[in-house]
Amino acid sequence: MALMAGSATGETSELQVAAPVDLQRFLQEVRGEALKAGVSAATFERATRGLEPDVQVLMLAASQPEHVKPVWEYLDGLVNDARIATGQQKLVELADTLAAIERAYGVDRHVVLAIWGVESNYGTAQVRSLATLAAGDQRRSQFWRREFIAALRILEEGDVTPERMTGSWAGAMGHTQFMPTAYHERAVDFDGDGRRDIWDSVPDGLASAANYLKAFGWRLEDPWGFEVILPKGFDYRLSAPGNEKPASFWRQAGVERPGRVPVRDTVSPLQLILPAGANGPAFLVTRNFRAILRYNPAEAYALAVGHLADRIAGAEAIVSAWPTDDRPLARAEREELQKLLSERGLDTGPPDGIIGRQSRAAIRAFQRISGLPEDGYPSLQLLNLLRQAGRAGRE
Numbered sequence: 001m002a003l004m005a006g007s008a009t010g011e012t013s014e015l016q017v018a019a020p021v022d023l024q025r026f027l028q029e030v031r032g033e034a035l036k037a038g039v040s041a042a043t044f045e046r047a048t049r050g051l052e053p054d055v056q057v058l059m060l061a062a063s064q065p066e067h068v069k070p071v072w073e074y075l076d077g078l079v080n081d082a083r084i085a086t087g088q089q090k091l092v093e094l095a096d097t098l099a100a101i102e103r104a105y106g107v108d109r110h111v112v113l114a115i116w117g118v119e120s121n122y123g124t125a126q127v128r129s130l131a132t133l134a135a136g137d138q139r140r141s142q143f144w145r146r147e148f149i150a151a152l153r154i155l156e157e158g159d160v161t162p163e164r165m166t167g168s169w170a171g172a173m174g175h176t177q178f179m180p181t182a183y184h185e186r187a188v189d190f191d192g193d194g195r196r197d198i199w200d201s202v203p204d205g206l207a208s209a210a211n212y213l214k215a216f217g218w219r220l221e222d223p224w225g226f227e228v229i230l231p232k233g234f235d236y237r238l239s240a241p242g243n244e245k246p247a248s249f250w251r252q253a254g255v256e257r258p259g260r261v262p263v264r265d266t267v268s269p270l271q272l273i274l275p276a277g278a279n280g281p282a283f284l285v286t287r288n289f290r291a292i293l294r295y296n297p298a299e300a301y302a303l304a305v306g307h308l309a310d311r312i313a314g315a316e317a318i319v320s321a322w323p324t325d326d327r328p329l330a331r332a333e334r335e336e337l338q339k340l341l342s343e344r345g346l347d348t349g350p351p352d353g354i355i356g357r358q359s360r361a362a363i364r365a366f367q368r369i370s371g372l373p374e375d376g377y378p379s380l381q382l383l384n385l386l387r388q389a390g391r392a393g394r395e
């Protein structure tokens with residue numbers, strides 16, 4: 001649930017640091033607000049006494065990747081033999097707990113295990129890292145401040161001690177990496193000891209993840225999605241965001257699962273995603289995929305969780321090849337792509353290097369004019385074409 005970490009889709013947020021970070025001043029400022037939110041003076045003092053800024057956290061937050069990892073490298077790093085084997089071992093060891101969680105929340109046990117498997121970043125003291133970010137990250141200070149106070153409220157409730165309350169540098173905590181505000185809303189006590197302990201209790205951690213997915217619409221009848229093979233001459237406009245259709249629509253469009261298996265019916269409508277554009281694997285995803293995206297908004301993350309879940313359940317690897325000779329555009333290149341498109345009258349919005357809906361629509365429009373598959377994917381090939389077209393236009 002590292003909401004602020006760089007995503008494999010290139011949708012990252014910039015950190016603006018006020019240097020030097022004045023943590024004491026921040027703590028003085030925030031104290032009243034924390035007490036009003038129900039944190040006792042004793043808890044506040046205990047959690048913040050002698051607290052110093054964590055320079056490492058600011059460095060991590062500032063180092064948003066200029067060169068984004070290709071989705072296939074991200075998947076290889078997260079869905080590997082060791083993680084699959086551990087997941088399968090846990091599937092047996094925790095069979096009773098997982099069955100109880102599946103009954104209680106209606107969320108597939110393999111997906112719960114996969115979230116646990118993918119979220120593996122522990123070790124930073126939460127109060128310190130959140131206070132540092134609240135004091136140091138100018139642009140998102142309100143966000144971190146809210147999470148900081150939520151973290152103090154967790155301490156106030158006595159579910160965990162400050163020493164045990166560790167997690168990732170970006171503030172996510174425990175086995176399944178909850179942000180403090182999400183903890184208050186969604187964490188559950190599943191082992192019945194009266195504490196919502198997502199740090200030391202595996203049942204609490206896994207059930208909390210299931211409860212979170214359920215809250216965002218998980219349906220046990222449906223898979224997260226599945227790989228599909230697109231027919232020759234496929235109309236890539238159908239991969240536009242928001243184009244949700246029933247299985248019958250996709251079957252009629254000639255879409256099949258690998259091995260010529262028909263696309264199965266699902267309760268949720270299905271959307272087509274192309275994580276690496278028209279030259280890479282294609283997936284039809286249900287709204288369960290969206291529930292995973294609520295955990296972390298990067299498409300590559302949700303794909304890693306879904307695929308790891310499938311593999312834990314014994315399914316095969318992804319069949320279609322990734323376009324490994326291509327690479328994702330660096331931030332400066334994405335900005336250049338946006339500028340070149342806007343110069344051609346295809347408005348991408350401000351050239352901020354974030355390829356959102358508007359940029360994708362502009363890419364599709366350029367692909368349509370150029371007679372290319374309209375996948376909306378910002379490839380290097382596309383950038384080069386725009387550069388050439390720009391030069392030709394000026395000559």
Ligand code: CA
Binds near residue numbers: 189190192194195204
């Ligand atoms: Ca508990």
